[in-house]
Amino acid sequence: MVSFIRNVSFDCADPYALARFWSEVVGHPVDPDFAPGDTEVVIEPPGGPRLYFQAVAEAKTVKNRVHVCLQPGDRDRDAEVDRLHTLGATTLADHRTPDGDGWVVLLDPAGNEFCLTRSAAERE
Secondary structure, eight states: OOOOOOEEEEEESOHHHHHHHHHHHHTOOBOTTOOTTOSEEEEOOTTOOEEEEEEOSSOOOSOOSSOEEEOOSSSOHHHHHHHHHHHTOEEEEEOOOTTSOOOEEEEOTTOOEEEEOOOHHHHO
């Protein structure tokens, strides 16, 4: 028997607000059973894993040891970075190289790191 990934969990002060950000990032709605002010909120993308947002009292103080890595689906990496900035992400570190390789480390509105790699088309 093996284990499977049930959730990717995000600690934050406002779970509903952060879930709305990630809903736009991944293109799937916040579960309608949750509302502003809830201490737990979920997004259930088809094919999983669930994105789980939980309220915590403490602020983020150090670098994440585990993080989400995203790959753009229908646009190139640079256009997706621009879209994520529009949604409220900020760039923490830019590791793109002149030859088009590399990735960008971003912060969600709660300060959680995530990476954006090249699209499948850019890898070809």
